[in-house]
Amino acid sequence: MQTIIFLGSNKSGSSRDAIRAASEMGYFTVLLTDRRKWMKQREEFPDVHQLVVMNRLSDREEIHVQLSKINNQGKQVKAFVSFIDPYVSLAAEISRELGLQEVSVAALFNMEDKTRFRDVLKNNPVTPHFSVCHLNQDENELFDQHIKKLPVIVKSPVSNGSKDVMRVNSREEFSMAACYFKNQLGPSQLLIEEFVTGPQYLIEVLVHQSKTTIVAIIEQEISSMHRFIITGYHMPAALNEYARGRLTESIEQIMEDIGLTHGTCHLEMRWTEGEWKLIEINPRISGSVINQMILESTGISLVKETLKLYLGEEPDLTPLKNEYVSAEFITVETQGRLVKVTGKNKAKRMDGVKRVYVKPRKGSVLNPPLSMGDRYAYVLASSSDPLEAKEIAKKAAEQIKFYIEPL
The missing domain is CATH 3.40.50.20 (Rossmann fold)
Incomplete structure (x- = not known):
């Protein structure tokens, strides 16, 4: 069998x-x-x-x-x-x-830790200024040694889903963040990065026998610039020919530098002042709705093609269609216990809606978003028009209401 x-x-x-x-x-x-x-x-x-x-x-x-x-x-x-x-x-x-089937184990290992992949890619122009510090030092000493310009991003080397990622705008905020990370992580490392402005994109990549294919470029909507919670995804992203060409060059150089010759990854990158900057890289397809989104937009099941790569077969990444797809996520503003959710069926019946997903069960404790895990529902919609796909997703998401009682 x-x-x-x-x-x-x-x-x-x-x-x-x-x-x-x-x-x-x-x-x-x-x-x-x-x-x-x-x-x-x-x-x-x-x-x-x-x-x-x-x-x-x-x-x-x-x-x-x-x-x-x-x-x-x-x-x-x-x-x-x-x-x-x-x-x-x-x-x-x-x-x-x-x-x-062998894949690029060392490259995958380096991608699992943010200090490791930053160090491997430190000479690549996509890498923003960064510093690695140890949390056994005094907060003021850390600030003076590692921070030359504000704002900065501080994060755990092993965070995912925007968990333990914070924007710091002042010495006081850095001190509070450092105390938080000391309590969470103990005397370990902390990654400090330059804050990069500009629109952010999710890029899904598959490398088969050293041939790099960009499977999807997805624009991200970020609702909170302090915790970086992504509440909207739009595919395909609207990029001009110059930005797209530079992206292809950047991705191929990143794959070469990190040593990924057989495997998959996803990257989050920002287009800033005419160049690409790498925010994150992870050794797998992005989670949540992303595989479904790519499937609705292109007809490609990226998880299936990834399995074929791991089985020693050749993936087929030929697009079968070209639809505009948007996903809208729903969060809550206050903490409480979930009493009921309404509007799910109404959202499903709207023209263009492909999927409605609600995660928590009745009685679950919901929280305002501190990580991507605090997104409690999403709507996936498609259209031949990009603006219409966004509008459908947003209107359908507005139908879904969470009723919670305070704890």
Whole structure:
């Protein structure tokens, strides 16, 4: 029985889309997870043919114990993959140990830590000014040593989804941020970066045998310039020929410098003063709605083509259509316990709406957005006109209301 094993997954989004894609491709799917409550929700995972609960997904010894059990069941493992942080490079290493398709393990490993990829790309012109400091120093000493110009961005080296990423505008704000990170991270490292202005874009990239393909360029709408919560995505992004050409050059140089010759990644970049600056890079497709968005816009299932790359097959990245697609996310303004959600069906019935997703269940505690995980619903809409796609998504999102009671 030909099998694909997934190391971790979210309940929805691109990582779950990948499991569904594997099942549709005819593979037996095994999910290794540390979320024990999913066993009680087993009926919600029909695409997961075998669900294995582990204590720690990073435990290599436990992984190999489970692999031995799976082999003894007569299953033929064809790929061992992960689509979530921080297990992408670990899954790639296990894949190599199993004699499966090799991907660029070192490049994936460097992308999983922001200080590592900044150091690797420090001489690349896309890299903004940055500094790495240690949180065992006094806040005022850190400020004097590492900050020459405000504002700056401070972040945890292993943050994702805009979690633990802050804009700092003054010495006082830096002191508060440093105290926060000391409490959160302990005596570890902190990354300080130049604040870069300009519109921001998400770029999805697949590299197959050293050939780099930009699969999608998606414009991002950022609702908060302090925590950088992205509440809108629009594809394809409207870029002029010069900016697009410079982007292609920049991406190819980044892939060469970081050593990604076989694998996937997504980047967040800003177009500022006629040049591209790299904000983030991660060794996987972006999560949440992004795979669905690319599918609606181009007909390409990026998670499926990524699986083919990991299976040793040649991905097919030929667009089958060209639709304008927008996604609008919904957050709440106050903390409270969810009583009910209304408007979902009304939003679904609107012309052009492709998908409506509401994440929290009744009784969940909702919070104002401090990270991308605090986005509680989205609407995906498409049209042959870019402005109409945006308008449909925004109007449909306005139909969805969260009723919460204060804690």
